[in-house]
């Protein structure tokens with residue numbers, strides 16, 4: 001029997017309609033369009049304004065988009081992994097709610113949280129299940145309503161993050177396509193530099209924590225930037241070396257969209273031409289768990305069967321890693 005790889009066989013995405021531009025942020029905090037564009041590459045981001053909707057709403061729309069494009073019967077899905085740092089509720093699984101809402105009634109499901117690396121880690125988990133032969137159809141959703149945890153008076157964070165969702169379906173492939181290799185890492189030293197202080201078991205919510213703005217994302221940008229640049233570039237270079245890939249062999253880099261300068265530094269270390277680097281940070285900002293599947297959906301038509309794709313991510317924790325995958329299909333529709 002030939003080896004089973006886990007291939008991505010369909011993708012979908014959703015972003016909310018409301019746009020938050022750099023100009024609008026200029027009215028809210030001491031910043032300007034020129035600074036934001038030159039320091040981050042971001043021009044605008046999306047926000048889910050409806051206060052009655054949580055992250056599941058974004059994820060459900062992305063799944064529905066994937067189901068509609070691929071024609072898959074949701075009842076065939078074995079497992080749904082919901083990668084997010086902004087679950088609808090602290091306890092009840094956002095994945096379970098999403099699976100039920102999309103009609104994946106035969107699936108089991110759970111949330112996965114690894115900050116901005118959540119989707120990357122979810123890819124690894126899905127692939128391990130598929131390669132073992134245990135499950136055949138796994139939906140990995142990456143979605144975040146970052147606007148629910150951002151302080152829009154803090155210019156260090158509010159200019160960066162946006163809301164969005166993407167989803168990818170993983171299925172067995174016996175032609176050698178799909179996930180080939182991975183390098184995943186974490187280092188708890190990062191906890192001091194990118195975090196939400198309150199609302200967890202260490203510092204439960206109280207009137208005091210609300211008063212002190214401790215339920216919002218705090219980021220020491222400079223420190224996170226340094227770690228992100230060196231670690232994301234390191235693992236991306238390592239995975240190429242491990243698999244005897246040169247810059248010419250790699251067709252696409254799918255990098256977490258945290259900051260254009262971090263992506264540029266990674267691409268430079270990989271000796272990749274800029275036209276091989278997928279980017280949409282200018283339109284969405286950093287959507288945390290959604291950046292990778294949003295890129296796959298936006299650039300789906302350019303990805304060709306057999307293409308060598310390197311994924312890379314870095315996030316809070318710290319968590320980071322790189323995945324090498326051979327793309328498994330050509331897009332015929334549209």
Ligand code: UT7
Pocket residue numbers: 030031032035036039040116155156159220221222223224225228257258259262286288314315316
């Ligand atoms: O996705 C998870 C991982 N997260 C990341 O990877 C984010 C990593 N960090 C970053 O992307 C960058 O550090 C930021 C975009 C957050 C900040 O960019 P930076 O180039 O590191 O800026 P900085 O914090 O070093 O600040 C440079 C200057 C400072 O002024 P002085 O001290 O040089 O006079 C800041 O006060 O820019 C000032 N500044 C701003 N100016 C206008 C900081 N934030 C802003 C702002 N608008 N929003």
